[in-house]
Amino acid sequence: MGRLPCCDKVGLKRGPWTIEEDHKLMNFILNNGIHCWRMVPKLAGLLRCGKSCRLRWINYLRPDLKRGGFTEAEENQMIQLHSCLGNRWSKIASHFPGRTDNEIKNHWNTRIKKRLKHLGVDPLTHKPIEEKEHIEENKDTITQQSNITSSSEEGLEESRGTGLEAKLLEDSNGNKGFPESDEKSQNEVQLTTLDDANDISENYEVFCGSLDLGTLMLNQGFPNTSSMSNSYSTSFSVEDSNNASISIGETMQENCLQQWVDSVDSMLSWDGFNIFGQDLFFF
DNA sequence: AAGTCTCACAACCGCTCCCCA
DNA sequence: CTGGGGAGCGGTTGTGAGACT
Numbered sequence A: 001m002g003r004l005p006c007c008d009k010v011g012l013k014r015g016p017w018t019i020e021e022d023h024k025l026m027n028f029i030l031n032n033g034i035h036c037w038r039m040v041p042k043l044a045g046l047l048r049c050g051k052s053c054r055l056r057w058i059n060y061l062r063p064d065l066k067r068g069g070f071t072e073a074e075e076n077q078m079i080q081l082h083s084c085l086g087n088r089w090s091k092i093a094s095h096f097p098g099r100t101d102n103e104i105k106n107h108w109n110t111r112i113k114k115r116l117k118h119l120g121v122d123p124l125t126h127k128p129i130e131e132k133e134h135i136e137e138n139k140d141t142i143t144q145q146s147n148i149t150s151s152s153e154e155g156l157e158e159s160r161g162t163g164l165e166a167k168l169l170e171d172s173n174g175n176k177g178f179p180e181s182d183e184k185s186q187n188e189v190q191l192t193t194l195d196d197a198n199d200i201s202e203n204y205e206v207f208c209g210s211l212d213l214g215t216l217m218l219n220q221g222f223p224n225t226s227s228m229s230n231s232y233s234t235s236f237s238v239e240d241s242n243n244a245s246i247s248i249g250e251t252m253q254e255n256c257l258q259q260w261v262d263s264v265d266s267m268l269s270w271d272g273f274n275i276f277g278q279d280l281f282f283f
Numbered sequence B: 001a002a003g004t005c006t007c008a009c010a011a012c013c014g015c016t017c018c019c020c021a
Numbered sequence C: 001c002t003g004g005g006g007a008g009c010g011g012t013t014g015t016g017a018g019a020c021t
Helices: A019-032 A042-045 A050-061 A072-085 A089-093 A101-118 A128-142 A153-159 A164-169 A183-210 A212-220 A241-251 A254-262 A271-280
Strands: none
Touching: A019 A042, A019 A050, A042 A050, A050 A101, A072 A089, A072 A101, A089 A101
């Protein structure tokens, strides 16, 4: 049996998006918002499936995306969150405003995994690799040394409690990572990360409140954008796209929108957001 | 300079979840 | 309660750019 494909793939384009396609998608979403992803490609005149459009928008075209590399602090927070949440990338991404789950997943797989392995930490379990192997050996060994004669359960607990991750995550403030099995500690780490997330969230609010695309475009040398600044903020999101589309439609001069979309070539790198992203760090 | 390798990231695929009739 | 459809999620693959030989 199996589920029917999400869309009729016949005649649909695949692979990398062209600038023209990006233009069309952005133009459509900014003008109409998102009601049904399945209808988006048809209405926008794209030969793509709805899923592809959704992915492209979320991972690349969304104006509130924060581009650029991850800082060490972000990486450490990512490791902490991963130890609590596992591979739930969207949950992890929700703690990093402007970052996508795909971005975080890629970063984890390409950078952090290696970093952890290099440090002798299993990126899956967040436990020291040697100790884990040691425990496996203990299970098979009949004669055990007195200092490791405790049961494998105890060994596990011990390994959790002495994870290298704790050392790894110890930051300048003395904050440390917590072993998974310790319920109290886990609660603490969740609170910690929630607090962190709140801090970031607050920063983001400040960031969004003080930033708008009009300003951005002025900084980018984009003409005739002062009238846009009140209606188009970087807090624009898919969720409020309906409202956004209304306000944009009502307040944004059409030629401004068109000019903005036309200027997408320079905008696509979102260097401007990088600049503000750096500023964000000083808030 | 050309070929090969490695790496990072964009995009796809298939599954699950959730909502609604 | 149930089945269908759309959205979201996580794993995997493809691709292009840079490094290396």
